[in-house]
Amino acid sequence: MARSRLESCLLICYNGSSMYNAGMQQGMKQGMVATASMQQFMRMLQASNMELRTLTTQAVAANPALEELSPPDEGEREDTSPDSAASRRRDFMMDSLTEAPSLVAHLEEQVRRSALGDKVEQAALLLVQQLDSHGCFCEPPTDIARQNGWSKSLLDKALRAVRDLDPAGVGAMDLRESLMLQLHREGEDDSLAMRLLQNCWQQLVQHRYEDAARELGESELAVAGAARRISRLNPDPGAGFAREANSVIEPDVLVTRKGNELEVSLTGINVPRLALSAEYREMMAKQADKPEVRRYLSRCFSEGRELIKAIAQRQETILSVAQVIAKQQSAFFLHGPASLVPLRMEEVADIAGLHVSTISRAVNGKFLKCDWGVYELRHFFTADLGDAVSPEAAQARIRELIEREDPRKPFSDAKLEQLLAAEGICIARRTVAKYRDLLRILPASMRKL
Structure with missing residues (x-):
């Protein structure tokens, strides 16, 4: 039975329909192998755990030398026979045909x-993943560029490429900018709607x-017409694509x-x-008289080993980065969210002895659980807002100021900006409004008694 499965794999391989065909010749140079190994490690590192699951399922489906082991705490081990493995491969392929793609996958x-x-292309792919x-x-995007050492020219080209993708409106910082990008796509840069x-x-x-009409010097009727034009734009370019909004976030890192x-x-x-199949290892040893079969299986085992190594390196890197974050943000973990301090990826890269782009990949889509909840690892990288004040501390101060305001004369966002600046917290009014929204606090006009 195992032999017939091998023959099927060989038939697929030599008909040119497998990832193990052209480009994997025996004479590949060592430098090319190293480059391919590094690229695979970077893909594994960039991937979230769910994306990693998809990548490895695809690899197991294509490589008969690979098999997935049951989790250590699982009561019953999966059936790892060739027939069962083939069945899982068919199930995965059918699921792939019916599952709606994610927005990121569509853009990639x-x-x-x-x-x-x-x-x-690499810069655009990294932008899409953010x-x-x-x-x-x-x-x-400027922060992403800085973290990865991109020039302004490279960022501009990559950002333009992302914003030219479909659906229109992707690649914005917020809803307003997304709507503006959609009008730009329609050639309406000079329209009243854009203004x-x-x-x-x-x-x-x-x-x-x-x-609005008074500020723009237009009639109220014209402004209402422009508003109707805007209402016909797409407020959510990601609608219609697969989302994980309702899925439970499983943390990658635990800080205790x-x-x-x-x-x-x-x-x-x-x-x-993952593990290499003992059954197919034994089979390869018996194929001394069939060099093509031995070469094929040898490639399968080599690529399987590289994948297993890449996953192990991924885990080691994530742990190393998380340990540095925990040390640098120890006040947060010991005393609470208001104690978050400014931290840059460059600092973590220097301490961990890694490139800043590796740090960016390591924290992408990864989550940490601690006493205060579950946080994305990117949460712990904050820009300096003043005298060592983090966004969380700024939000806490905004809440305190609003709680103490006169309800008959509530503070506007502009007034809050002034009060914060007087305390050495220098942030823009737009940032004040953003933090107030995150705190679920209404604007001054709606707080007034």
Whole structure:
């Protein structure tokens, strides 16, 4: 039975339909192998645990020398016979046909077809991977560029490439910018709708068309028409794509307090355990008289070993980065979220002895659980807002100021900006409004008694 499966694999391989065909010749140079190994490690490191699960399932489906082991705590081991493995491969292929793609996967496919050149393509792919399920960036593209050592020219080219993808509106920082990108795609840069978005966003969302008309020097009727035009745009470019909004977030890292000490460990949740098949190793030893079969199986085992090694390196790197984060943000873990301090990826890279782009990949889509909840690892990298004040501390101060305000004369965002600046917390009014929204506090006009 195992022999017939091998013959089937060989038939697929030599018909050119397998990942193990062209480009994997025996005479591949050592440097090329090393480059391929590094690229595979980077893909594994960049992937979230769920994405890693998909990648390894694909690898097991294509490589008969690989098999997935049952989790250590599982009561019953899976059937790892060749027939069962083949059945799982068929199930995976059928699931892949029926499952809606994610927005990121849809955009990545377009990037790879765009012939952008290696550097721009890699930068564009990394930008795409920083988008949320609505198509907006989780952090400013300039920060992503700085973390990866990109030039302004490279960022501009990659960002332009992302914003040219479909659906229109992806690659923005927020809803307003997404709508502006959609108007730009339609050639409406000089339209009243664009001016309304650029200059009168608050008036637009509050339907204060008279105020907007006065500011823009237009009639209220014209402004209402522009608002109708905007309402026909897509407020959520990610709609219609697969999302994980309702899935439970499983942490990758666990930080536990032991008195005044912190213990950092990996949970291993959803990280597949792969092994090389003993059955196929024995089979290869019996194929001395069939050099083509031996070469094929040898390639399978070599690629299987590289994948297992890449996953192990991924786990070691994530743990190393998490340990540095825990040390640098120890006040957060010991005393609470308000104690978060400014931290840059460059600092962690220097301490861990890694490149900053490796840090960026290691924290991408990874989550940490501690006494205060579950946080994305990127949460612990904050820009300096003043005298060592983090966004969480700034938000805490905004809440305190609003709680103490006169309800008959609530503080506007501009006033809050002034009060914070007087305390050495220098942030823009727009940032104040963003933090207030995150705190679920209404604007001053709606807090007034």
